[in-house]
Amino acid sequence: xxxxxxxQPAAPEAERVPGIEPAFAALAERFGDELVAARKTxxxxxxxxxxxxxxxxxxxxxESVLAEPHLFVDACGVERETALEVVYRFxxxxxxxxxxxxxxxxxxxxxxxxxxxxxxxxxxxxxxxAEMFGIxxxxxxxxxxxxxxxxxxxxxxxxxxxxxxxxxxLAPDPLREDPVRVLGHAPEGxxxxx
Amino acid sequence: MNEANVGTTDQLxxxxxxxxxxxxxxxxxxxxxxxxxxVSADPDIGYLHSSMEKxxxxxxxxxxxxxxxxxxxxxxxCNEWVFVRAVERLAGxxxxxxxxxxxxxxxxxxxxxxxLLYFGAMGIDTGATTVFLYxxxxxxxxxxxxxxVSGQRLLYNFLRVGGLRNDLPDGWVEQCHAxxxxxxxxxxEYDTLLSENRIFIARTRGIGAIxxxxxxxxGFSGPCLRGCGVxxxxxxxxxxxxxxxxxxxxxxxxxxxxxxRHMVRSRELRESIKIVRQVLARLPEGEVNVxxxxxxxxxxxxxxxxxxxxxxxxxxxxxxxxxxxPWRMHWRAPSFxxxxxLDRLCRGHWMADMVAVIASTDIVLGDVDR
Amino acid sequence: MTTNTRQPQSAWAxxxxxxxxxxxxxKGHVVTLRNWLRPKVTxxxxxxxxxxxxxxxxxxxxxxxxxHDPERPGGLRCIACMACxxxxxxxxxxxxxxxxxxxxxxxxxDIDIGLCMYCWLCVEVCPVRAITLTPEYHNVAFTPQExxxxxxxxxxxxxxxxxxxxxxxxxxxVLQPPTAKKKDVSEA
Numbered sequence: 001x002x003x004x005x006x007x008q009p010a011a012p013e014a015e016r017v018p019g020i021e022p023a024f025a026a027l028a029e030r031f032g033d034e035l036v037a038a039r040k041t042x043x044x045x046x047x048x049x050x051x052x053x054x055x056x057x058x059x060x061x062x063e064s065v066l067a068e069p070h071l072f073v074d075a076c077g078v079e080r081e082t083a084l085e086v087v088y089r090f091x092x093x094x095x096x097x098x099x100x101x102x103x104x105x106x107x108x109x110x111x112x113x114x115x116x117x118x119x120x121x122x123x124x125x126x127x128x129x130a131e132m133f134g135i136x137x138x139x140x141x142x143x144x145x146x147x148x149x150x151x152x153x154x155x156x157x158x159x160x161x162x163x164x165x166x167x168x169x170l171a172p173d174p175l176r177e178d179p180v181r182v183l184g185h186a187p188e189g190x191x192x193x194x
Numbered sequence: 195m196n197e198a199n200v201g202t203t204d205q206l207x208x209x210x211x212x213x214x215x216x217x218x219x220x221x222x223x224x225x226x227x228x229x230x231x232x233v234s235a236d237p238d239i240g241y242l243h244s245s246m247e248k249x250x251x252x253x254x255x256x257x258x259x260x261x262x263x264x265x266x267x268x269x270x271x272c273n274e275w276v277f278v279r280a281v282e283r284l285a286g287x288x289x290x291x292x293x294x295x296x297x298x299x300x301x302x303x304x305x306x307x308x309x310l311l312y313f314g315a316m317g318i319d320t321g322a323t324t325v326f327l328y329x330x331x332x333x334x335x336x337x338x339x340x341x342x343v344s345g346q347r348l349l350y351n352f353l354r355v356g357g358l359r360n361d362l363p364d365g366w367v368e369q370c371h372a373x374x375x376x377x378x379x380x381x382x383e384y385d386t387l388l389s390e391n392r393i394f395i396a397r398t399r400g401i402g403a404i405x406x407x408x409x410x411x412x413g414f415s416g417p418c419l420r421g422c423g424v425x426x427x428x429x430x431x432x433x434x435x436x437x438x439x440x441x442x443x444x445x446x447x448x449x450x451x452x453x454x455r456h457m458v459r460s461r462e463l464r465e466s467i468k469i470v471r472q473v474l475a476r477l478p479e480g481e482v483n484v485x486x487x488x489x490x491x492x493x494x495x496x497x498x499x500x501x502x503x504x505x506x507x508x509x510x511x512x513x514x515x516x517x518x519x520p521w522r523m524h525w526r527a528p529s530f531x532x533x534x535x536l537d538r539l540c541r542g543h544w545m546a547d548m549v550a551v552i553a554s555t556d557i558v559l560g561d562v563d564r
Numbered sequence: 565m566t567t568n569t570r571q572p573q574s575a576w577a578x579x580x581x582x583x584x585x586x587x588x589x590x591k592g593h594v595v596t597l598r599n600w601l602r603p604k605v606t607x608x609x610x611x612x613x614x615x616x617x618x619x620x621x622x623x624x625x626x627x628x629x630x631x632h633d634p635e636r637p638g639g640l641r642c643i644a645c646m647a648c649x650x651x652x653x654x655x656x657x658x659x660x661x662x663x664x665x666x667x668x669x670x671x672x673x674d675i676d677i678g679l680c681m682y683c684w685l686c687v688e689v690c691p692v693r694a695i696t697l698t699p700e701y702h703n704v705a706f707t708p709q710e711x712x713x714x715x716x717x718x719x720x721x722x723x724x725x726x727x728x729x730x731x732x733x734x735x736x737x738v739l740q741p742p743t744a745k746k747k748d749v750s751e752a
Contacts, residue, residue, distance in 0.1 A: 043498065069406075071426060071507075072413040073500075074526040078513055087511070089498065089526075093410070093424055096432045098498065121413030124534045147240035147563060156248055157522075257653040260683035324596055331605050338621075342731055345625035345697070351683045359684070360623075360730055360737035383595045391592055392585040483738055488689070 030060060036104070044097040051086070051103035051112040055139065058088070058101060058115055069093045072121040077129035079159055084110045084133055088122070105135065114140040132157040205233055210548070212241050218315065218552065219559025223536070227545060235540045235548065237533060242563040250523035255281050255490050258520070260351040266529065266561035267348055268311055271297075271304040271340075272503040274353040279434075280499035280510040285492040287356045293482040295473055296358060298435050300340075300350075301501070302469045303370075306377070307336040308504035309459045309466070312556045313384050316456060319553035320397045325387045332380055335373040342366060355490055357483030367474055374474075378467050381460075389460050398452035402539040402551035405450060412538070413531035416506025417462060418555055420446050421454035428502040435501075442469050452554035459556070491518045498526075505529050505556055529561035623731035624699040625682045628675050628713055629722035631694050638662075638669035640719060641694035648686035648695060656680045673718060677703060678711035687728050688738055696728035 020028045024038035024045070034050035035057070045065050049057045058066075073089040083104040090099040103112055114137045115122040126137045127146040134155035137143065145152065154161050211222040220241035226233040246265050250258050262277045263270035275297055282289065289297075310333040314326035337347045343366055344352035344359060352359050388394050404414070406422040419426050427444040429437040445461040447454035494516040500509040509526025532555045539555075540548045573581075611617045620626065633641040644661030645668075656679035662671040686695050698721060705711050713721075730737050 069410060069424070071410050071415065071419070072531075073507065074413075074509055074511070074524075076511060076524040076526075078522045078524075089509075091431075091507075093426045093431070100498075119411045119413070120408075120538070121411055121531055121534060124530065145240075147243040149240070156245065253653055257651065257683075257685065260653065260681060260685070264681075324592075328599060334605070341624065342621040345621075345623045345684065345731070346682065349681070351685075354738055357738065359688075360732045363623075363731040383599075386595050387592050390588055392581075392588045482736070 027057075027060060027064065031057060041100075044092075044099050046100040046102070048102045048104065051105050051110070052138075053113065054086075054088075054101065054103050055113040055115055055118065058118065061090075061099065061101070065099055066090055066092075070099070072119040073098065075115070075122050075125035075129065077133040077135060077157065079107075079133065079157070080104070083107065084135060086112050086129060086135065088115065109136075110134065111136040111138055113138055116140050129157075131155065134158065208545075212238075218557055219562075221533075221552075221557075221559050221562070223548070225545065225548070230544050230546075232540045232543055232545055232548060235537045237536050239533070239559070239562050242559050244560075244564065246525060246564040247523050250520050252519065254518045255355055255492075255520070256488075258523075259353060259355075260349070263349040263351060264560065265525065265564045266503065266505065266508070266527065266558050268308040268558050269304055269503045269505060269508070269561075270348065270350050271300040271352065272501060272508055274350065275301055276499055276501045276503070276508050276510045278353045278355050279501065280497050280512045281355045281490070281492065283499055284495055284497050284512060284514055285355070285490060287484065287486060289356060289484060290481050291478045292361075292480045293357050293484075294435060295477050296362060296482065297353060298437070299370075299470060299473045299477075300343075300352065302466045302473070303336050303339060305504045306463060306466045306470070307333050307340075308556075309463050310336070312459055312504075312553075313388065313463075315556075316550075316553045317388055317394075319549045320394055322388060322391065322394060325384055328380065328387070329384065332377050335376060339366065339370055339373060342369070354483070354486075356486035361482050367477065370470070370474060374467050374470055378464075381463050381467070384463075385460055389457060395453060397547070397550055398456060398554065399449075401452045401543060401547045402554060403449065403451040404535065404539060408535070408538065409450065412535040414506070414535065415528050415531060416502065416504070417445075417458040418455050418506065418532050420444070420458045421456075422450035423448040428500060428507055432500070436473070440469055440472050442466075442472075452550050455554045455556075489518050491516065500526065503528055505558065505561065506532060525564055527561045527564055529555075529557040529559070530564075533557045533562050620699040620701060621731060622699065623729050624701070625684055625697040627677065627698055627700040627703055627721060628680075628718055629696050629698045629725055630673065630715070630718040631696060631722050631725055631727070632719070633694075636669060637667055638671075640669060640715075640722075641692050642670050642673065643668050643692055643694070644670040645691060647689045647691060651685050651689045652680075653683065653685070654679045654681055657686060670715060673715040675713045675718065676711060677713060678705075678708050690728075693728050693734075693739065696722070696725060698725065698729060 020035065020038045021040055023040065027038060028035050031049065031053065034053045036048040036050065039046045047057065071091045071093060073091045075086065075088045078085045078087060084107055085102055085104050088101045091097070105112060112135060114126055116126055117139065123142065124146060126140055127143065129135055130137050130143060131145050131148050132155055206227045208225045208227055209222060210225055212220045222238040224236040224238060246261060249261055259274055259277060262273040266273055310329045314329035317323065317325035340350060341347045343362060344350040404422060406424050409419050409422045410424065414422065415426065423446060425444050425446045428434065430444050442465045445458045445465060447457045492514045494514055496513040498509055498511045500507055506528030507526065508528055511524040511526065512520055513522040515521040536551065539551045607616050631641045632639055644659055646659060649657040649659050656676040658674040659670050660672040661668055663669055682697065684697060687697060700721065727734060728739060
């Protein structure tokens with residue numbers, strides 16, 4: 001296995017150390033405080049931007065690090081200790097370089113600017129993290145539920161999500177719940193369940 | 195669209211699926227039709243959603259490996275591989291050379307099995323039943339190999355963090371050689387039956403075409419993207435594992451239509467046979483497992499690990515908080531991104547061509563919904 | 565847009581199309597004919613001929629069995645340590661232990677194989693290698709109740725099995741070799 005560098009220590013709870021590396025000075029100048037962090041990792045550049053400027057920022061990247069042909073790889077949400085985060089990934093076609101763009105949002109009213117117009121491949125993953133984390137995606141052409149049924153309550157990938165065990169889709173099966181009880185193996189004598 | 199028709203026919207919304215035999219799983223497509231022409235196709239997914247990402251948060255790394263088999267069940271070894279690679283990269287574990295060889299071997303055999311199933315499904319969906327039976331006969335040779343080494347035919351749970359469930363049994367390598375010889379002589383037959391067949395070509399050439407720029411923006415990957423003329427193969431781009439040392443060709447076809455995607459897979463069958471033979475020839479002796487603590491805890495951090503699965507770029511995004519369970523686990527599922535442009539691929543074609551388009555993207559609905 | 569509609573073409577092109585199409589169909593039929601002469605690989609199921617019955621390779625992960633140990637109470641190796649019940653991702657193993665220390669053995673041992681996903685982790689974590697999966701694959705039943713294996717059933721299935729079944733010797737797998745048995749118990 002070719003040993004890649006160990007990934008940066010990025011504790012889920014802690015904000016990453018903010019810092020703009022000199023290579024991205026032009027971007028920092030253009031976006032000011034809204035570019036929260038810009039680092040180079042073993043995989044490629046890693047940016048953190050303000051959620052409202054996400055689409056603008058990626059458009060700006062298309063003139064610098066994403067100027068070559070590149071693949072829209074992925075978009076997903078992550079719940080950190082204090083914030084929600086969305087992660088977008090792009091990959092250059094010619095060599096191994098993954099460009100990561102993140103945006104942090106408060107947990108109570110998360111909103112992010114959609115990339116769906118620029119990258120049609122972002123439509124589905126944005127719908128997915130919107131329903132899974134309750135993130136509002138502004139500028140998305142079609143915000144129906146993707147994987148969950150229409151009208152599903154709650155956002156399943158949030159850490160505080162409680163599974164609706166009384167949901168009609170999930171009819172409980174007493175046999176599956178507790179076969180020991182159903183089969184009548186009562187603990188006998190000195191037997192104990194450890 | 196014919197101008198004269200617009201005034202005389204109404205558009206009709208037809209549900210294709212969720213249990214249509216050609217949707218490769220449980221996929222519903224809400225088709226808007228004008229006569230037999232597709233005006234728009236709206237895929238409705240989620241029928242096979244199994245909370246793979248939520249499940250990962252309550253299981254430790256060892257327990258989750260058997261779940262990775264179950265979303266893209268045709269590329270199970272690849273799913274396991276990318277997951278254990280991600281965990282190993284986070285935990286800083288290095289596996290033995292023999293283990294790395296066997297893992298690569300399994301991934302390539304899995305690619306063969308998956309492409310063979312694709313051939314059969316593509317044939318059936320375009321009306322050629324014979325090739326389906328032949329491909330399944332040869333796929334059985336590979337599944338027998340898997341069954342022998344891992345104990346199961348489809349859901350292997352064979353890879354472990356830091357190693358494998360077990361070493362290769364005695365005689366396995368010889369049987370693998372024999373299977374490759376048998377398969378290599380049959381691949382030409384599939385091409386005769388399918389790729390060179392006039393009817394098949396008429397049904398696939400120019401159907402579901404997409405340009406390279408659009409394909410990249412849609413997140414197309416794997417054989418679908420290589421069918422658009424983009425030489426994006428992670429085995430070469432990333433050069434992970436032992437692939438830089440192996441001799442194989444990245445198969446690229448211009449055109450971006452169903453036939454190009456088909457031809458890429460047809461050529462990849464031969465390349466994979468070549469890779470398997472090379473790996474068998476250089477398989478080193480030695481241990482396959484390195485010691486790993488039973489309750490593996492990895493450092494806090496995150497990693498995005500990706501490999502080339504039979505369907506495209508398969509990514510595993512793993513966020514750890516330092517405990518023995520992942521904090522967040524996300525799959526970059528290739529089928530998910532390969533299905534998304536269905537509307538773009540089908541628009542304006544006959545409804546019957548949609549079947550060919552879905553088959554040519556080689557999606558697995560378990561992979562789409564996760 | 566209409567890519568697959570036949571365009572008007574010259575008589576020669578039409579003729580070439582017909583001849584080429586017929587040739588590709590004939591070539592396909594030659595392949596089919598060749599395969600017709602090859603040996604048949606399919607068989608009738610349920611098996612009409614016991615000789616043609618499919619026998620899985622050793623180490624196939626089918627139904628469960630508990631391995632015997634006549635010197636222990638209950639006649640089983642199992643020490644009811646709950647390692648398998650805890651590691652099981654589906655929580656389909658239910659054990660009630662009895663006795664203390666060396667005498668500890670399972671009073672009840674239920675596996676719901678309708679819930680099981682045959683991941684083999686229970687075999688992997690067992691410190692005394694008391695449980696195994698066997699190549700028995702006829703696991704069909706009419707009711708979910710029949711899919712629950714109890715201790716007598718599991719014991720009967722373990723008749724004649726000495727060690728967990730694997731395609732390779734135990735030393736070449738993630739299972740601990742037999743010599744490490746004692747050390748493992750103390751660890752667990």
